[in-house]
Amino acid sequence: MSEFRITGKAKLAGVIGYPVTHSLSPVLHNYWLARHGIDGAYVPLSVAPDAFVIAVKGLQAAGFRGANVTIPHKEAAFAIADEVDPMARIAGSVNTLVFREDGSIHGSSTDGFGYVANLEADGIDVSALASRGPALLLGAGGAARSIATSLLEKGFQVIFSNRTAERADGLAKELDAAWRRNFPEGDAPWLSTIAWDEWEEQLGDMALLVNTTSLGMQGGPAPDWAPNLSKASRHLVASDIVYVPQETPFLKAARELGLTTSGGLGMLLHQARPGFKAWFGADTEVDEATVAYIRAALSRR
Ligand SMILES: NC(=O)c1ccc[n+]([C@@H]2O[C@H](COP(=O)([O-])OP(=O)(O)OC[C@H]3O[C@@H](n4cnc5c(N)ncnc54)[C@H](OP(=O)(O)O)[C@@H]3O)[C@@H](O)[C@H]2O)c1
Incomplete structure (x- = not known):
């Protein structure tokens, strides 16, 4: 695996939830970032329901490329997106936000x-x-x-x-x-x-x-x-x-x-791939090494 590195130009993303402490997404995305040698970071973001909109605006202002969204914010994420994938529109919920350079927000639902x-x-x-x-x-x-x-x-x-x-x-x-x-x-x-x-x-x-x-x-x-x-x-x-x-x-x-x-477990890992690609620009694989790494992280909980 490549050495962990982060600079002032790091690509940033995170997961917004409340609570967010149980989320495995930071472990997974930072594992993939290190493995691909990408200058970036993915952080847990604990945001209370009434602070969701201001938090998203703040992340955009701070240069984040987007975020995963988990309970209880999936409907609010749907509402804040300027454009939503057809499947997310039908499901009525969004778990992946991509902040575009023109300031607009794209939402998709990657669980399915x-x-x-x-x-x-x-x-x-x-x-x-x-x-x-x-x-x-x-x-x-x-x-x-x-x-x-x-x-x-x-x-x-x-x-x-x-x-x-x-x-x-x-x-x-x-x-x-x-x-x-x-x-x-x-x-x-x-x-x-x-x-x-x-x-x-x-x-x-x-x-x-x-x-x-x-x-x-x-x-x-x-x-x-x-x-x-x-x-x-x-x-x-x-x-x-x-x-x-x-x-x-x-x-x-x-x-x-x-x-x-x-x-x-595979669903959890595969649902993360579209967000990783959108924020960090690389295709990822859910291979044996990824599964073993996440299993080990789970067993430490
Ligand atoms: N692998 C993954 O990536 C992944 C992703 C998302 C969720 N999950 C897992 O999927 C599960 C559901 O998540 P969710 O977000 O859909 O939760 P949710 O919206 O709270 O729905 C929970 C569902 O479980 C049913 N249920 C709960 N206790 C039950 C019981 N004792 N007997 C029968 N049915 C019961 C509920 O039925 P009622 O309507 O009757 O209450 C409801 O249909 C969780 O275990 C979660 O960890 C896994």
Whole structure:
């Protein structure tokens, strides 16, 4: 790895959150900066909700090239952007801001991109998978919203199942309306919902199962959570976006049934690539060295 160096001309970016202490993004971006020998830095920025706009203006004034945005600022980031990518517009949330030289702000949502890129990196042909059957998303929170949007873009039929049924219904309706608004000439998206206590029975029809809830997360509401996958077709791809532990009980159960699995850490790493390229000007790879470095950082927490 190149020696760490920083000069008065350093390229600057950061992650805005509240709290921001748990974010792995500074570790990842500074690792890539050092590895590419880039004169730059990426810093955690703890910003209270009522200070978001002034903080973004301050970062622009200080010459930052942009920032990642995490909870609770993703809607505010959407609102502050002068131009927003179509997928972020549909998802209604932005996690990557790029400050342009003319003073304007570009916003995009890279979580869904990271999720799909990780499936592909795990050797899964995502377009072929979309033609095999629907994607069943467990959860209807912020992550489900971004992932569903990217899966619709890839041609999937998307089904939500959520503990709070109204939230799944609301999300399906909202994404449907946003998709039609943004692509009035295109095909309407295929979105529906299944009751939370019924999805295990319906698994035989699904091509992709995604856990976007915090079930199975270490320190979360149900760290031992592992659903009944006995009705799954043997072609089902089981994926989890929880990344602590790296193999959740759900993924372990799926692997033991012989299903193809994909874990959450890769999504976290891939979603960072578009921002790194925009701010620091280099393509990055999520290779074994990157994964090992981040795993080591996680294990120190
Ligand atoms: N790998 C990555 O890069 C990545 C990126 C983003 C998020 N994540 C992870 O994804 C998870 C969700 O994040 P988010 O931002 O979408 O959170 P969120 O907006 O707060 O949504 C949480 C979701 O989990 C469900 N849930 C929580 N506790 C539950 C329980 N005991 N039983 C059933 N469902 C439960 C909620 O259902 P209700 O609506 O019924 O409350 C909701 O659908 C977190 O674990 C987060 O760390 C990973």
